[in-house]
Amino acid sequence: MDDELWKSIPPQLRMEIEPEYYFKIKELDFFLRTRERQKPRRKTLEYLIFLGVLYRRIIKPIDGTLSFSYSLMNAGANGLKVGKKQFNHEKNKQLFKTVIEFKKILEKYNIPAEILEYMAIEDFMKSIERIERKI
Amino acid sequence: MTEKSPFREATDFMVDINQYLLDFGQVLNNQVRRIATYFEINCYNNAVRFYQNQDFEITMINPDSGNGNFVYQLSPAGNPNNFSFFLARKDYQENGKKFTVICSIRQNVRVQSKSDNNIFFTPDIVISHFFEDQTQSEISSDQNLSFYQNQKQKFYFIANENLITFAEAKHYSPFPELIGSFIGIVHVLKPDFLRKNKRKKKGNHFAPSLLISGEGANHVSQIKTSFENRYAINILFELISDGSQLYEREKIKKLNKF
Numbered sequence: 446m447d448d449e450l451w452k453s454i455p456p457q458l459r460m461e462i463e464p465e466y467y468f469k470i471k472e473l474d475f476f477l478r479t480r481e482r483q484k485p486r487r488k489t490l491e492y493l494i495f496l497g498v499l500y501r502r503i504i505k506p507i508d509g510t511l512s513f514s515y516s517l518m519n520a521g522a523n524g525l526k527v528g529k530k531q532f533n534h535e536k537n538k539q540l541f542k543t544v545i546e547f548k549k550i551l552e553k554y555n556i557p558a559e560i561l562e563y564m565a566i567e568d569f570m571k572s573i574e575r576i577e578r579k580i
Numbered sequence: 581m582t583e584k585s586p587f588r589e590a591t592d593f594m595v596d597i598n599q600y601l602l603d604f605g606q607v608l609n610n611q612v613r614r615i616a617t618y619f620e621i622n623c624y625n626n627a628v629r630f631y632q633n634q635d636f637e638i639t640m641i642n643p644d645s646g647n648g649n650f651v652y653q654l655s656p657a658g659n660p661n662n663f664s665f666f667l668a669r670k671d672y673q674e675n676g677k678k679f680t681v682i683c684s685i686r687q688n689v690r691v692q693s694k695s696d697n698n699i700f701f702t703p704d705i706v707i708s709h710f711f712e713d714q715t716q717s718e719i720s721s722d723q724n725l726s727f728y729q730n731q732k733q734k735f736y737f738i739a740n741e742n743l744i745t746f747a748e749a750k751h752y753s754p755f756p757e758l759i760g761s762f763i764g765i766v767h768v769l770k771p772d773f774l775r776k777n778k779r780k781k782k783g784n785h786f787a788p789s790l791l792i793s794g795e796g797a798n799h800v801s802q803i804k805t806s807f808e809n810r811y812a813i814n815i816l817f818e819l820i821s822d823g824s825q826l827y828e829r830e831k832i833k834k835l836n837k838f
Binding site for chain 2: 450453454455456457458460461486488489492493495496499501502503504505506507509510512513516517520521522523524525526527528530531533539540542543546547550553554555556562564577
């Protein structure tokens, strides 16, 4: 990913994502040594890896907490209170929107969230090749 | 209309991600220090779903009387009676006899040691016996503990005989000493589970479990396998990606239970 983009990411978020991102990029480069066809796509793959790290480390725990607050509301509560922070539709519009907009990008480009949940880069690349065949 | 692809429409894809980060990067940045808490809440929710999928009836207890919120207990400092929790109840038959199990699923409550009444640990998720007839409470309090004297607040805990099982949630990448320290907690709270013959895949409850967000490299995976074969415990990795390991019906068949 471009340095300019990294610079635009606020510091704590960057610190949370960067180590795993570069670790995965190293694995990707190792994988691409024998995959000539994928080499020209490296930049898009970088973005997908970035998206995956962001999803797993940040978006998913937030989404899970918001989903929990939803299920609590279905069970009759007004929401979830953790310390001084409350989670419900009214209090967390911005947070809900942040998760929804992320999911919209996945939807727009036909990226199933499951492919971002890989452990090994080989599994990730297999999923990528599978969705490419579908689109 | 042709469906979009991140490869075919690569430029648009990158522009959209850049724009997303410009629009929401700061919102996400403000959440980073809360991610460990969110992970713990997710694990708690997954523990509740485990009981749902084990055919327990789940009831929310003690929501805030003022605003109706579920009040999550983040630390053992407060009175557990002021926080919300879930009650799990199941009526079942075994060998022609009828049984009822009722347990509370709480967060961050101190639990008394099995071997020393003056030692307490606080697992993130605590499953304990619940006394429906209210003749007794699973929550005890004591102000006479030597290390706690002169404190204004009461010291609340769950007596060891009321503890059913527990889980510890860790938002880390797994490492050997982390897993080792969990064995220490099991040794203090549920030492019986460190016996191989206690291992089984059937039962209403999950065995004491360590729930780790990060993925396990080869060596820690080896430790996980070794410990799960020797002890009646569960060590789950990658829960941030796959929380369903603790609750999906097919996956919980693999868990150590009792």
